[in-house]
Amino acid sequence: MTTKASIWLADTLGYEFNDVQLLQQALTHRSAVGANNERLEFLGDAILDFVVSDTIYQALPDASEGDLSKLRASLVKKTSLARLATELGVGDFLVLGGGERKSGGHRRNSILADTLEAIFGAVFLDSGYVAAADVIRHVFGKRLVEFPSIDELRDPKTRLQEWLQARGMALPEYRLLGVTGKSHNQHFEVQCSIKSGAETAIGGGTSRRKAEQDAAMKMLAMLGEDIQGE
Amino acid sequence: MTTKASIWLADTLGYEFNDVQLLQQALTHRSAVGANNERLEFLGDAILDFVVSDTIYQALPDASEGDLSKLRASLVKKTSLARLATELGVGDFLVLGGGERKSGGHRRNSILADTLEAIFGAVFLDSGYVAAADVIRHVFGKRLVEFPSIDELRDPKTRLQEWLQARGMALPEYRLLGVTGKSHNQHFEVQCSIKSGAETAIGGGTSRRKAEQDAAMKMLAMLGEDIQGE
Numbered sequence: 001m002t003t004k005a006s007i008w009l010a011d012t013l014g015y016e017f018n019d020v021q022l023l024q025q026a027l028t029h030r031s032a033v034g035a036n037n038e039r040l041e042f043l044g045d046a047i048l049d050f051v052v053s054d055t056i057y058q059a060l061p062d063a064s065e066g067d068l069s070k071l072r073a074s075l076v077k078k079t080s081l082a083r084l085a086t087e088l089g090v091g092d093f094l095v096l097g098g099g100e101r102k103s104g105g106h107r108r109n110s111i112l113a114d115t116l117e118a119i120f121g122a123v124f125l126d127s128g129y130v131a132a133a134d135v136i137r138h139v140f141g142k143r144l145v146e147f148p149s150i151d152e153l154r155d156p157k158t159r160l161q162e163w164l165q166a167r168g169m170a171l172p173e174y175r176l177l178g179v180t181g182k183s184h185n186q187h188f189e190v191q192c193s194i195k196s197g198a199e200t201a202i203g204g205g206t207s208r209r210k211a212e213q214d215a216a217m218k219m220l221a222m223l224g225e226d227i228q229g230e
Numbered sequence: 231m232t233t234k235a236s237i238w239l240a241d242t243l244g245y246e247f248n249d250v251q252l253l254q255q256a257l258t259h260r261s262a263v264g265a266n267n268e269r270l271e272f273l274g275d276a277i278l279d280f281v282v283s284d285t286i287y288q289a290l291p292d293a294s295e296g297d298l299s300k301l302r303a304s305l306v307k308k309t310s311l312a313r314l315a316t317e318l319g320v321g322d323f324l325v326l327g328g329g330e331r332k333s334g335g336h337r338r339n340s341i342l343a344d345t346l347e348a349i350f351g352a353v354f355l356d357s358g359y360v361a362a363a364d365v366i367r368h369v370f371g372k373r374l375v376e377f378p379s380i381d382e383l384r385d386p387k388t389r390l391q392e393w394l395q396a397r398g399m400a401l402p403e404y405r406l407l408g409v410t411g412k413s414h415n416q417h418f419e420v421q422c423s424i425k426s427g428a429e430t431a432i433g434g435g436t437s438r439r440k441a442e443q444d445a446a447m448k449m450l451a452m453l454g455e456d457i458q459g460e
Contacts, residue, residue, distance in 0.1 A: 038294065038295040039287065039293075039294070039298065041295065042283060042287065042295045042298050042299060043283055043284065043287050046279050046280040046283035046284070047280050047283075047284075049276050049280065050276040050277050050279065050280040053273055053275075053276035053277075054273065054276070054277075054354075057269065057272065057273050063269075064268065064269070065268040065269050065271065065272045068269065068272050124284075129359045130359075
């Protein structure tokens with residue numbers, strides 16, 4: 001198992017461990033016996049944040065601190081890391097306790113994301129900062145070269161507001177049209193309107209906020225700004 | 231100004247900049263003209279988090295991930311950084327816009343903390359990871375060697391619960407005794423009682439949660455566990 005994982009890592013991540021025990025620990029979920037990856041994840045999470053920060057700082061000299069923060073958050077969030085881990089095949093090498101294994105823990109997003117962070121932490125302990133940064137950049141590949149546009153990272157309400165302000169136009173108005181469904185399954189409907197246009201956009205969602213974002217997105221689309229945020 | 235700041239940094243932080251412009255930028259608040267320190271703060275915040283994570287990971291091999299997270303949060307929080315920046319005399323070298331200067335911006339905690347982070351980011355750009363880590367460890371001094379006990383970082387309710395569980399005792403009960411004051415200035419009073427003891431402790435605060443924490447702290451004190459959290 002350890003040897004197989006070691007070969008996989010050497011092939012897939014372009015890194016070979018000096019201390020294979022560290023890799024073993026990085027792959028071991030807390031549900032299993034023995035040294036697990038929780039502490040390594042703590043370390044790996046921090047080095048990942050820093051390497052991503054450094055990379056986007058250098059790559060985007062004109063981006064504001066706020067935009068860099070949004071971009072970093074989108075790159076290191078659990079769902080992004082879980083997707084990366086899945087592509088790399090991390091799930092095949094996870095060491096899980098019996099219960100977690102039976103309930104499909106090797107496919108669980110949070111476990112995959114945490115394990116990937118733990119691997120980064122283990123590489124840092126094994127070979128230092130430069131090696132860990134190399135592995136992170138290798139794993140992220142073009143995700144750390146071709147970034148989503150900053151616009152895509154902003155939420156639709158913010159983008160609509162900025163779009164209007166940039167053109168000296170009044171702020172949009174949101175009006176709750178109605179709420180349907182029972183207390184735990186409500187659907188909100190909101191209308192977004194702008195002073196300068198006769199158009200209104202109607203959005204829906206499971207909360208008032210989501211309905212407003214949906215309405216703002218539809219208004220942006222009507223204005224020709226139909227970039228879809230995540 | 232720049233030269234004076236450069237000498238101060240060399241003396242106080244044990245570091246001399248190759249590119250003095252970077253130091254100048256790190257000391258420049260966004261209220262002033264010219265390149266400011268917001269982007270450097272983004273970078274410095276990330277490297278600080280990582281260096282502190284690495285240091286406490288190595289220093290406390292038995293600490294859990296949760297305890298490491300609490301310790302890191304207490305070390306890098308804005309008030310801790312502002313205190314460090316004040317001790318170092320960062321305020322004397324800040325470059326502020328007119329308005330901020332008049333309103334005492336050089337003593338404002340958030341500005342001091344951000345500037346210190348920006349200095350760490352500037353050192354990293356100037357000389358790389360090892361130099362930045364050295365400066366951070368130099369600045370933190372014994373704060374990165376002698377840590378507060380993990381107990382001090384836990385909130386009183388958690389500590390009380392753990393204390394009782396470790397002794398096989400039932401969970402404490404919290405009862406709201408009363409709320410006084412008008413809506414924006416309320417005072418809550420809560421009673422904490424434990425099954426095994428006749429004693430009860432009464433705590434107060436501006437929210438129910440704060441009153442419960444206060445009551446738990448008093449109960450801990452009555453039980454002889456009077457370590458005060460932050």
